[in-house]
Amino acid sequence: MKIHTIDLDFLGNSEAIAAFLVETSAGVVLVESGPYSTFQTLKNKIEALGFEIADIRHLFLSHIHFDHAGAAWALAANGAKVYVHPFGAGHLANPQKLTDSARKIYLDQMDILWGDMKNIDDSLIHATADEEVIKIGDAHFKSWHTPGHANHHIAWQLEDVVFAGDVAGVSIGGGPVVPPCPPPDIHIDKWKYSISLLKKINARALYLTHFGISPFSTEEHFSQLEGTLLEYADLIKTLMKEGKNISEMTTAFNAYVNMQFSKYQFDEKQEARYQAANPAFMSVTGLMRYWSKEAGDLLTQ
Numbered sequence: 001m002k003i004h005t006i007d008l009d010f011l012g013n014s015e016a017i018a019a020f021l022v023e024t025s026a027g028v029v030l031v032e033s034g035p036y037s038t039f040q041t042l043k044n045k046i047e048a049l050g051f052e053i054a055d056i057r058h059l060f061l062s063h064i065h066f067d068h069a070g071a072a073w074a075l076a077a078n079g080a081k082v083y084v085h086p087f088g089a090g091h092l093a094n095p096q097k098l099t100d101s102a103r104k105i106y107l108d109q110m111d112i113l114w115g116d117m118k119n120i121d122d123s124l125i126h127a128t129a130d131e132e133v134i135k136i137g138d139a140h141f142k143s144w145h146t147p148g149h150a151n152h153h154i155a156w157q158l159e160d161v162v163f164a165g166d167v168a169g170v171s172i173g174g175g176p177v178v179p180p181c182p183p184p185d186i187h188i189d190k191w192k193y194s195i196s197l198l199k200k201i202n203a204r205a206l207y208l209t210h211f212g213i214s215p216f217s218t219e220e221h222f223s224q225l226e227g228t229l230l231e232y233a234d235l236i237k238t239l240m241k242e243g244k245n246i247s248e249m250t251t252a253f254n255a256y257v258n259m260q261f262s263k264y265q266f267d268e269k270q271e272a273r274y275q276a277a278n279p280a281f282m283s284v285t286g287l288m289r290y291w292s293k294e295a296g297d298l299l300t301q
């Protein structure tokens, strides 16, 4: 089966956000839509491959964050059926709450970063059960519910490859595997469960939305991911115990990330790609929320 990685050139960065076009015996399908701000780029690149947006009758989403699902409504408006986790289905039908809370975080940057998110008709939304298999011609997409990054996360297995969304982390241009930890769902134990599940699938290739096929073996990939996830979580827990405020925590967190990146010879472009795909300040907020809400009792230990 032919899989095309489409670079959405998010904010002018190459290799920050991907969508994947899969050629099946029943036509092309898309995995991830990217945000609506890059919809025109998606359209142009699909056309450059010899297809039209309207050819896409099926869209598989890893989860409903804007960078993965923001343009889903525009594909649905062209007739695509959208496969999503049951916890995300209602938000696609009515994205008001999602856009309101994002606007509080991104303020006037909202439109530049993500663009519109509009309602999708219920008849075009398929809430996908765990381990459900969706057959499109000769392509069998298996849904694995994989919480940790988001409660509404699915990793899509297609034969021996997995489209891993964000639950398998971010690795760009041969750089390290890092976990994106935005609010509100980050949960370390759930994420560890998902990592062990994905390790068992032992995919031949992991397709990361940020960005492309992981250059590492499955074992190396997930060992980096889990190691860094636990380090990030511990760092924020320690800073919270020390009573640091959010700006002190963000400074300390950025210093930690920079130290980690300094082992790799990153140029400015490479750093910008990581920041665009996975802004550090979001991880500070996400992990603070995890420790204070989900695991508040652990802080006193």
Ligand SMILES: [Zn+2]
Pocket (backbone or CB within 6 Å): 065, 067, 068, 166, 180, 209, 210, 277
């Ligand atoms: Zn993402």
